[in-house]
Amino acid sequence: MNEQLQPLKKPARTGKAGRSGTQDDIVYAHIFEAILEQRLAPGTKLSEEALGEIFGVSRTIIRRALSRLAHESVVLLRPNRGAVVASPTVEEARQVFFSRRMVERAITELAVQHATPEQLNELRHMVREERDSFSRGDRGAGIRLSGEFHLKLAEAAGNAPLVSFQRSLVSQTSLIIAQYESGNRSHCSYDEHMQLIDAIEARDVEQAVSLMMHHMDHIDSKLNLDEESASDDLHAVFSHLLKKPKASSKG
Numbered sequence: 001m002n003e004q005l006q007p008l009k010k011p012a013r014t015g016k017a018g019r020s021g022t023q024d025d026i027v028y029a030h031i032f033e034a035i036l037e038q039r040l041a042p043g044t045k046l047s048e049e050a051l052g053e054i055f056g057v058s059r060t061i062i063r064r065a066l067s068r069l070a071h072e073s074v075v076l077l078r079p080n081r082g083a084v085v086a087s088p089t090v091e092e093a094r095q096v097f098f099s100r101r102m103v104e105r106a107i108t109e110l111a112v113q114h115a116t117p118e119q120l121n122e123l124r125h126m127v128r129e130e131r132d133s134f135s136r137g138d139r140g141a142g143i144r145l146s147g148e149f150h151l152k153l154a155e156a157a158g159n160a161p162l163v164s165f166q167r168s169l170v171s172q173t174s175l176i177i178a179q180y181e182s183g184n185r186s187h188c189s190y191d192e193h194m195q196l197i198d199a200i201e202a203r204d205v206e207q208a209v210s211l212m213m214h215h216m217d218h219i220d221s222k223l224n225l226d227e228e229s230a231s232d233d234l235h236a237v238f239s240h241l242l243k244k245p246k247a248s249s250k251g
């Protein structure tokens with residue numbers, strides 16, 4: 001008989017998934033959280049058997065959770081070879097960031113119109129927790145709270161499709177940061193989050209959108225997408241050797 005799955009220690013404050021709910025909700029939420037916290041590296045193999053043992057549930061449940069993550073593009077399901085954590089290419093990363101900017105802009109505009117005082121309070125509370133996590137050295141929790149801030153903001157915008165799109169974009173962003181961060185491990189600035197809440201509370205759409213776009217620029221600039229990144233394509237890696245003109249083998 002399977003043990004009852006433990007819910008997340010600290011229930012995610014946002015998103016419909018994962019608190020109570022079914023066993024596959026809980027498995028989904030644990031893996032989603034590990035990706036958001038950048039504890040699960042891009043490319044990691046997600047063995048159904050191993051996960052089944054870890055969570056004490058059947059492979060059917062694991063498969064359901066993985067297929068949900070695949071819908072959000074953070075897990076790849078490979079026929080006959082099992083699931084892996086997605087490892088976005090530079091081009092995919094650029095596309096995610098492009099979409100993310102558009103979605104964040106729309107969310108910010110809508111949040112200026114629709115965010116309630118309670119939602120703004122919750123957002124402030126989250127940013128304080130985010131800051132406290134970083135200052136006590138709990139980077140994983142800080143990064144997760146940064147991502148959850150953006151999800152909460154999407155909820156405050158009051159548009160359901162945007163919330164689900166944002167969920168996928170925020171978790172993909174986490175994978176991209178884990179894969180392409182340059183030097184200092186990057187994350188959102190909680191000061192910028194706070195300024196954003198101020199502008200939304202002041203119902204100043206221009207200021208709020210401009211702050212959000214700067215915020216996106218900062219995340220973008222910390223990544224190393226401009227340079228050629230490591231590749232697993234042997235021909236690409238050794239292309240300089242292959243390009244050699246056909247040597248006349250003998251003099």
Ligand SMILES: [Zn+2]
Pocket residue numbers: 146149150188189193215
């Ligand atoms: Zn942020």
